[in-house]
Amino acid sequence: MGMYACFERPPTMNRKRKLMKSLLKLVFLIVVVVFFNHMKAENESIERHDASVSILKTKKVLKNNIRVLIGRNLNPMPKLLVNEVNCQGIIEGDEWHISYASKIQNRVGFKFLTDREMGKLAKNCDVFLKTFEYNRFTVSQEELDFPIAYSLIVYKDAVQIEMLLRAIYRPHNAYCIHVDKSSNPNILDAMKAIANCLPNVFIASKLEDVIYEGYSRLQADINCMTDLLHYADVKWKYVINLPAQEYPLKTNAEIVKILKILNGTCSIESIYDEVLHKRTNEIYFVNPWSLKVQGTGLHKRPPPYSVVVGKGSAYGAFSRKFVDFAVNDMKAREILKWTEDTFSPDETFWATLAMNKHLGTPGIKYTASGMPDQRVWISTSITWDFSKPKPKCHGRYVRNVCVFGLGDLHRLVSEKKLFANKFHYAYQPFTLMCMEEWIFNKSVTYSYTDLDYYRDLMND
Template sequence: MKSKQYEFSNDADMEMKAKNCSIFFLIYDYENFIVSKEELNFPLAYTILTHKDAVQTEKLLRAIYRPHNIYCIHVDKSSSTSLHNAMKAIASCFPNVFIVSKVEDVIYASFSRLQADLNCMTDLLQTREVPWKYMINLPSQEYPLKTNAEIVKILKLFHGKSSIEVLSAENWRHRFQGSHQVIGYEVEPSNKKKDPPPSGITIAKGSVYGIFSRSFVNYSINDVNAQEILKWLEDTYSPDEFFWATLARNSHLNVPGVFYNGMKSTKFWIAVTVSWEVERKCHGKYVHLICVFGIGDLNKLVSEKTLFANKFYHNYQPLALQCLEEWHFNKTFSQVPFDSYYYRNLLNQ
């Protein structure tokens, strides 16, 4: 698990090494970690969505990997053959890492982005080997700020509640009041006005990323109301920013694993730290309005309460990710007691 120099320069190199699992494990040391009894009794599930760069994706997998957890990887259908082959080779080296059974051609702001996560969720629910408690969905550019042991300690305090961002959608009504359609690789509005949302729900907005209890995932995939909401959102703009938040916003749906705090506070959402361009707090560079963190961002990131940070590029200011890798690796073996005060008090806010 320890940070390494960049043995792999591209997807093809990654595939070549991963085809020999013994060499792959030797290079990347996937067995160098400590797993407590508490962690073994609290397995986690992850989805990782990637569309480029097997090197970056492997770095994330290595940081969060534990043999008792389970990992579903979605590679965009339109991604390069070399990326698909590299990720298949990596997954084949592990009994608890697999490629999603149905891949989507993910188009930004379209339903396909949400469907990719739902496909992995469906597969994870059908997996009997790992009785996972929570599922966390990640893009490949994220990196953990907490160790597996810390994540488990935090989530045990939540007592089955999911961590989902819930915000007012009032300023985003143009994204879901009218129908949208995919034209080429863009999502464009049409002239068709949508019917009111089903089940008497109030649409809410939130992050694409969350920390979902198993009961919440099961509801999202299998409940009739959830499927009606999902169907209604299919032709909206960025339905992935509305689906989870809407389920968590409407208490009359009785969604399990939800902390109904209305929209009084977003502190219970601790999935990921993101620095948007409007905040002007980036020491790296902005790509699509989001900061790609640089070395100057690390001092603040290591004190964040969130579980992950988005985003990093391993080949941009590489010392940033290398230093974070080393810090995270060293924390895995730290004997310093974990301070749970902040997380214990979240449910009371």
């Protein structure tokens, strides 16, 4: 007994100990309640922050079938996207990570959805939107106030089309998809199904049988731009036209900031080169057997309004005023008609409208010599096989254009251009996957590029 008795505490001490325990529990509960109330208030404050779209504002922008989707995912900091390889190391140019990723992608058999499977998946919008996480974005008030329209000219690979669309998609923008009439029917079915799930995405009202280097390629863009001008749901500021093989180098927020600096100025490549005059001095036609554009040897009449024919890219960033001019102005329409039997008119029409100051084309910045200012050609980065100086292509050349590989990412992410052409989802697959990770993580962390470069472009 004595041994146990030595461990017994007096009754008074036991009461004091119980009282102390009760006080400690009470203090702990008070601390917990205060902490959670503070966290709740902080979260409510974050949700009210301008960096994310409020449910009320989202409901004003979106149709009913997407309101719930966006409304429940207004997390100010969505979970970052992470791939199986170290994309950050690859983008930083680390040779070990590039080599490691190359070995993995050469050993692993990547399986991508077929066009048919993509269409079948998108038939169920809930499954499609959840599978591809169309809720993983935040939108600032600045972006809401500056909607952008996109014209996508597509032919194949529903997987890659969807990857591009998801990268540029925001619920307040507008997206016209032109599907080549000669493409596999599964592509059109997939695009229609996807458009049905996203209320601000639609298929062009008129589809063309697009022939490479033929007029139909330009007409496809004109069709989408005409539809976008009539699209009343979104009062967009610019149209950017893209092929499926391009991918953004800037987030939507960055593109908005850059286009606001341009302030209505277009980014249209336009040069004068006598060597290329054969494209428009001769009459061309589409050979019905080969489906290729070829010359007739017949001399073509000069263009209307004494215009100098320019040469440039088929792709650009076009202000709303420019698009309205290109589609509806009488002079522009006559020039467009004149290009129908020329070679690759998509590379001359926009450039010619920009080249000739006397046409009164809106949105063109000219130098003192009266030529379009080359500094504002910031739409697309492309690595040609014949470029001088020629950047190294770590992928492969197709039709003289570099299809980017893993080793190209370090250079691309430092580019000042808005988009890069071209990628292919099945060639060195981690290349496009790492670009997807990089652009998404930049968008959710609101990481911005230095805007001084673009401000300098607009200084005379």
